[in-house]
Amino acid sequence: MATEGAPTASSDPAASSPQAVVEHASAAAASLVLERVSVQFGGLHALSDVSFQVNSGEIVGLIGPNGAGKTTVFNVICGFVKPTAGHVQFPMAKSWKKETLAIRIVLWLPRAIGRRSSLARRLGHRFTQAGRAIATFVRRVLRIVRVRVPEKNRHLRPSQLARAGVSRTLQGVGLFPHLTVLENVMAGGQTRPHGGFFTSLFALPQGVRADRVLRDEALSQLDRLGVASFAPRMPGEIPYGVAKKVAVARALMCRPSLLLLDEPASGLDESELEEFAAHIVELRSDMAVLLVEHNMGFVMPLVDRLVVLDFGEVIATGRPSDVQQDPAVIEAYLGVQQ
């Protein structure tokens, strides 16, 4: 596993061992950690023991020949595909815990009683402590009897991921065809605190204000990418390059700490590619970026590090210049042993 301090290419399996990954995750500010992730579809091994990480402020490219498993990796990260083995973690993501309502009540009740009962007032904070202890005990019992109490930031569902600060663009464009460009970008801001049902229904000031803030921010994101003039248009009416930028603007609306870009350069011409690369470089100050891309001319100068997949396995990681010289990579791409 290549690290930020020593970004050398490596196809040595030991270098990408889970232990190495975890150690590195604790040493650097990792935004995404994959630990020995395997995915099996029936008899087909789509991914085998894939381990790598993406650090905050880093741009990492995920490359590989067709069918190497790149999109499956993205789908695992986004929660669309559950790994048959291994873990995906988002150490830098906002904390997210999901429990069923019943479990939430069971955990909340002792603490609530501890805080609010008159006995608690007389006995000071002891009741609260007792409540916490009971809640911890309940949590342990639930784990022992195999009631699912998910751990923090592991295997989150897509909607939970967005709330945890992980955002993704899709292959192609993936804009909502019935919504305007502005509405498409606004739709990306659903993880923000906004007006609830009644504030929206009755146009209460709080809801109106929240909607206005969302609209302004969507416009400023479009402006940042230079496509604000297309705000009132429908996605079917705008050029492909603009649609790509709109998709990125939408992904940025949830203020992600990790941005996943799925083939961002496809369909763009040379001038658009340069401009697009400049925008991605600008993003690194706020977040980590992981991108899947086939266009090597676009990827090589852009990324800090490459992870190369072939037949569902990581065959090399490291700086682009080093990966380019890696025999395993050359063989995977050209089909010959150099």
Added chain:
Amino acid sequence: MDAFLASRNVSDLLVGLHFGVVIGLVALSLVMIWRATHILNFAQGAMAMFSAYVGMSLLSYNVGYWWCVVVAVIAGLAFGGVTERVLVRRLYGKPEINPIVVMVGFLALLEAIASAVWGMSGRAVPLPFSFVDWQLNGQTIAISPNGLYQIVAALVVAILVVVLFRYTNLGLQLRAAAVAPEVSRLLGVRVSRMLTLGWILSSGVGAVAAVIVASNFGPGLTPTLMDAPFAIAFIAAAVGGLESPWGALVAGVAFGIMQQFVIDYLNSDYVFLIALGALVVVLMIRPQGLFTKSVSRRV
């Protein structure tokens, strides 16, 4: 002026408008469910009838009319949510025929339950305002205070719903979740919650329509109360465009006015004939409906 307002055509227009806004409201509720879940809810009318029965059955306990309306609407909202969670959720992703069969079965079931519990005979529903048509300088104008209240109530509810969908962030989430659920999930939209909310809202709108129909048309509240309005509303929604709330409203009002003119000048037997004829013509010329925009797709 008075003679003009009392003329036959203006009277037909006013009576038609009265019926039309109710048809538009039912059509709107149908469109809301279609947009949210792509299911044609054939039980929409029966669900609305059931909610109205729940509210109006409180009249037996000397509860006031307005409280009964509030309970009917709340029952409608709750009924929509429970139906989506318990029944409809199992139909997502299934072959298209499954929701149709299940919803037709649900319609029959609800009407059978209503007949068994409340009986087949009509239940009188009080009118909150006078039903006597207004007089203007000795001329009768074909609208009463009660009729005006019902038109205004139906329009306010319809406009509120359309505004909610079109101009609020909640409406944006509802539309996004309906069009592309997987992409919406990636953006943090709670799609499952939005689908339930779509059913809750549309069922509440249906309950308002049923309360209006029960207190104004025919023999009061009966288990088959909403069958005829639903049939016309279904045709109106298809003509207006199942993707267009405004289209459903406008087509509903147009069909209500058309119905009144047909009854007055021809015969009530021709109402469905003309409505179905209009549906066939529109489907041949513009299959997506008159008010639905076709969306271009890049290939």
